[in-house]
Amino acid sequence: MANGQTVAFLDEIREPELREVFLYWLAKRSGRTVPLRKDIGPAGIDPRHLPHLFMYRREADGRLRCVLMGTEIVKIFQRDETGLYLDDILPDHSRKSRLKLFARCVDDQRPVYYAGPALIPTRDRRRVGRILLPLSSDGEVSDHIFGIARFGPILDSLPGGRPFPKIEEPAIIAIAEDEDIDH
Numbered sequence: 514m515a516n517g518q519t520v521a522f523l524d525e526i527r528e529p530e531l532r533e534v535f536l537y538w539l540a541k542r543s544g545r546t547v548p549l550r551k552d553i554g555p556a557g558i559d560p561r562h563l564p565h566l567f568m569y570r571r572e573a574d575g576r577l578r579c580v581l582m583g584t585e586i587v588k589i590f591q592r593d594e595t596g597l598y599l600d601d602i603l604p605d606h607s608r609k610s611r612l613k614l615f616a617r618c619v620d621d622q623r624p625v626y627y628a629g630p631a632l633i634p635t636r637d638r639r640r641v642g643r644i645l646l647p648l649s650s651d652g653e654v655s656d657h658i659f660g661i662a663r664f665g666p667i668l669d670s671l672p673g674g675r676p677f678p679k680i681e682e683p684a685i686i687a688i689a690e691d692e693d694i695d696h
Contacts (some may be wrong), residue, residue, distance in 0.1 A: 520612065522693035525685060526626050528642040530562055534661045535624060538646040539694065546622050550648045550657050562661055569599055569658045571619055576600060581621055591634045604632075617688060618645040619655045623692065629684040630668060640665035642685075682685075 526532050537558060541548035555563055564585035577599040582589050587593045594602050614618040618625045628642035635651050648657035 514611055521689055522624065522626070522689040525687035526644065527628065527685075528643070528663045529628065530559075530565065530663050531642055531644045531661055533559060534562060534566075535626075535644055535646065538659070539622065542694075545649070545652060547647045547649050547655055550650045553648060553659055555594055565661045565663055567662060569615070571656045571658075577615055577619075580657075583662075585664075586662055587641075589633055614686065615645060615658060618647050618658050621688075622647045622655045622687040626687040627685060630663070633664075635670075637667045637670045639667055 523532060523535065538548060538553075541552045541557070543552070558566070564583045566581060566583045566584060567579065567635060568581035570580045572578055579594045579597050579599065579602065582593055584597045600612060600624060600662050614627055617623060617680065624647070625645040626642070627645075628640065630638050630639055632643040641662055643660055643662045645658050645660045647655035648659050649655050650657065
């Protein structure tokens with residue numbers, strides 16, 4: 514930590530919008546391991562970020578249900594996934610690895626950043642950066658994941674009926690350590 518700011522984890526985050534949301538999350542902790550779900554809301558977030566936000570709630574069976582999907586994410590994926598389970602949303606090729614990242618966030622109460630290429634329904638490949646931030650309803654156990662996704666410009670397209678190629682895992686995965694979140 515330098516001058517009260519996080520260093521290693523924050524340095525991994527390339528997108529300024531994700532950094533801002535991470536710093537918002539840090540400020541909402543108020544001495545707790547993770548912020549309370551009720552303390553997270555649009556009032557303290559730059560309005561430009563709102564269309565890019567998402568939230569998942571861990572259900573009693575352990576599955577994560579989407580409870581918020583920003584309008585820009587809906588536009589990019591061409592469907593509103595609010596109400597759906599994460600394991601039903603994710604494509605086969607990345608389901609296992611993405612579920613591990615989400616579980617790491619909520620189980621270990623750690624912010625997770627990941628970035629890399631993503632195939633979207635328009636058959637375009639775009640770079641996406643996401644940050645996953647744990648929240649708690651009761652102040653003890655993490656049961657929500659709040660975050661933001663920022664999509665870059667189109668990297669390439671798959672015209673016609675060509676099948677999607679296997680996409681590699683995210684190019685960057687960073688998980689916050691104690692020194693990244695403790696003040």
